[in-house]
Amino acid sequence: MPFPSPFFKQQAANPSVDVSFRIFADAVYKTLARQRQRKINSNISLTQKEGIKQIRELIQSAQIRLSTSDKGGEFVVIPHQLDVAITERHLQDVSLYRPSSAGEFLTQYRKLNREWASEAKTAGLHPSAIARLKIDLPVCPVLYTLIKTHKFQASDEFKSNDPSAFKVRPIVSCVGGPTDRIGWFLNTIFGQLLKYIPAHLTNTHMFLNRLRTTNITEGCVMESFDVNALYTNVSNDSAMQAIFELLSEHVGTINLHGFSISQLMLLLKACLNCNVFRWYGRYFAQVRGLAMGQRLAPTLAIAFMAKIELPTLSCRPLLYCRYIDDCFVICATQADMDKCFQLMNEQSEHIKLTRDKPTDGWLSFLNVQVRITKGVYWTKWYRKPSNKNILVHFLSAHPSHMKRAVVTNMFRTAAKVCSGRAEKEESLELARQIAMSNGYEGHVSTSKRRRQLLPRNRDPTIAEKIPFCLPFISDEVSTAIRQCLRRSALNNIVSVVEIPPGNLKRQLVRNRMYDRFCITPNCVVCPTGKPGNCMCSGVIYLITCISCGEEYIGETARPLCARIREHLDGKQRSRESTPLGNHRRVQHDGANFDVNVKILAQEPETSARKTLEALWIQAKNPKMNRKEECLSITRELAPYLELLF
Known part of the structure; x- marks a missing residue:
């Protein structure tokens, strides 16, 4: 289930694993401490930094x-x-x-x-x-x-x-x-x-398999149909x-x-x-x-189109297959093709299709182009003219193996979808041009490409391992962390997962740009932060008493406004079991006081969030927190405080 559990259950102690974890944690700390002393060169110029700053403003x-x-x-x-x-x-x-x-x-x-x-x-x-x-x-x-x-x-x-x-x-x-x-x-x-659903396609490989098993006749015609605004x-x-x-x-x-x-x-x-x-x-x-954006929309649209295409399938075209709203059709005659197109346009009041015919003998569908000559089909790799062919750039701050995988997969796909030698050479040349335009010039040789087209051997145990998520710093640091993992004998149960830094899209594109505003009455969160912060969930937060300056640090998986509402209710009723209620009785002799709230960090995973909460409490030592309210910082994690704060 891809949603974090709202509850945290501490695992039972495992002495052998605990010892390995101590060794691993100490080794990782030493690696990061050494890296902290080194200067990291930026991969963008001062002019680019200034441009990004101006766009953000x-x-x-x-x-x-x-x-x-x-x-x-x-x-x-x-x-x-x-x-x-x-x-x-x-x-x-x-x-x-x-x-x-x-x-x-x-x-x-x-x-x-x-x-x-x-x-x-x-x-x-x-x-x-x-x-x-x-x-x-x-x-x-x-x-x-x-x-x-x-x-x-x-x-x-x-x-x-x-x-x-x-x-x-x-x-x-x-x-x-x-x-x-x-x-x-x-x-x-x-x-x-x-x-x-007979006509449904999930990928290009399935389409090529359907095409391979089709009894293509001499003189047949092919077209692609596209549904206008299907969703x-x-x-x-x-x-x-x-x-x-x-x-x-x-x-x-x-x-x-x-x-x-x-x-x-x-x-x-x-x-x-x-x-x-x-x-x-x-x-x-x-x-x-x-609504495009709802999880159920693609599945429902595919099922709906299955009803729309039933009359067309009854006409028994040589091939009819569909990827969501894009249809590929081969019929024995043009008259049969026209009939299929007419039938599909008559099935629903709002569903209207457009049709595309081959250009210079080639018809594009998904990421391939198809040509049929004298009952024989040919295929090659295809990129739409609207596609800007943007890959992970060679100079970007991503792991080298990730960048290699992106280029490798592109060359592998370009070769795999082709039917003949000439088409394969043309497709590989297109892939080479795309790689060069993304900074990979001179880094993908012909011999290397041939090796990369061989079948991939993946480690089947990786999916079963516990992921150790690490912000990507450099290939050198990642290699050192993996060596720490092997030395601590955890490499059979733990795998390192590198998280690249935020790209320009993640940093600058905001889909809720017009709808980040506060809807909480008498909100104490948004005035000291950004509008809409009160609805953030999975956060570590800081409550500050405006009267005396004492602080409380907590965490919540729910929207922050719901947890703050409980805190304010405890303060209003002067409940000793609540941090603000106890603070009111002990420090202010029952007198009311105002607070402000600040988000310190966001973390969706419950165990990681509680650990972060404990680290913040250890670093700031807030007066309102009680010792039993948070996880204790272990000896292995305590040194990381100086790296964080």
């Missing part, structure tokens, strides 16, 4: 919004006023959206939580799993848009200030929202059904009906985790009814289709 002052494009991957810088006008124009489509309210959002998520708790309990799910998948205080999903730069017909359109000149892809970010975790659970069940045009009722039919037919072959079909359909309906989102402080509800 423009974003913070709400003069611009920085995002990525819909398909190319490049950055899009757009003036604030134009961005707002584009989104407002999109939201004016009354066939898709209607005004809503915070009250409706509250009603929806409470109803979903009640139904989830009831049905999951009836199904026999463990109480801890029920609680872990329910979000008692969810954040409201927010809308953001991606500019479809590949739709621009001329360079002058980039300079336009007319909102109607820009086509966008709307995305509703549901991370931390009401349906986030419940939708994930339902998806683990419904996702098992996709293998029973927003899906009929939710039809998608639910498709899921119901698949469940009914294959109920004996999939794991329902104790749920009945009727219970699953009830929960699916409840998730789809949670359709309220926020933009710029205003609430809206989506009245048609699926």
Whole structure:
């Protein structure tokens, strides 16, 4: 389950492992202490640093919004006023959206939580799993848009200030929202059904296998069909009906985790009814289709398209396969192809398809191009013109093995999808040009590429090992840490996982740019931090008494405002069992006092968060904390305090 447990259970002591851990912790500390004395050279120039600083200031002052494009991957810088006008124009489509309210959002998520708790309990799910998948205080999903730069017909359109000149892809970010975790659970069940959809593709390899087994006739024709705005045009009722039919037919072959079909359909309906989102402080509800960004959307869209394509499959084309909304079709004659296209456009009021025919004999689909000549097919690697071919740059602060893997996989894919020697050479040359444009010139030789195209031998035990997550500093440090692991005899149960530093996208792109504001009455968190901090979860926080300056450090997995509300309630009632209540009675003789709250760190994993809390308490020695309230700092971790503070 990809969600942290809200509870922390301390493991029983294991003497042999404890000794190894002490050796490992001491060795890692010495390695980091040595590294701390060394100067790390930056991989960006002073001019680039100044440019990043200026962009960050423009974003913070709400003069611009920085995002990525819909398909190319490049950055899009757009003036604030134009961005707002584009989104407002999109939201004016009354066939898709209607005004809503915070009250409706509250009603929806409470109803979903009640139904989830009831049905999951009836199904026999463990109480801890029920609680872990329910979000008692969810954040409201927010809308953001991606500019479809590949739709621009001329360079002058980039300079336009007319909102109607820009086509966008709307995305509703549901991370931390009401349906986030419940939708994930339902998806683990419904996702098992996709293998029973005949036309469904999961990757290029499956497509090439289908193409390889197709009886291609001389004179046949091929085309690709594309569905316009599939997600927003899906009929939710039809998608639910498709899921119901698949469940009914294959109920004996999939794991329902104790749920009945009727219970699953009830929960699916409840998730789809949670359709309220926020933009710029205003609430809206989506009245048609699926929100791109909801976990269930891809599975439901695939199931819905399975119903749309049934009449086409009954026409028995030589090949019909589909990757979500992109269809590849081979028919014996052009008349058969036209009939298939017409049938698919007649199945739903809102579903409309466009068609593409081969150009110079080649038809692109996914990341390959296909050509059919005299009943024989040929394939080669393909990159869309809109794709900017951005890879992890050779000079970026990533582990060398990660950068090698990126380039290796690109060359391997380029060679693997090709049908002949000439196509393979052409594809490998394209891959070489892309590698060179990302700084790998002179670092990928022809002989090396050939070695990299050989089958990969992966260590099957890596997935079973405990990950030791380490911020990437340098290859030298990572190698030293792995040596520490081997010396402490932990390398058979622990693997080092390097976390690269935040790239420009993570540092500068903010999808909640217009919706980070405080909604907590009489908030004591946001005034001393950033708007919206009160809804952050998985944090270590500092409470300071404004009257005397004494402090309290705590941690919580829930939204911070919920935990602070409990602290303030204890203060208001002067409860001795609470830190603020006891502080009021002992230090202020029952007189009330004001506090402010600051977030010290964020950490989603409970065990790591509690360790960080203990380190902060050890470093700051807050007067309001009691000794039994936190984990003790072990001898192995105590030296790390000087590295952290």
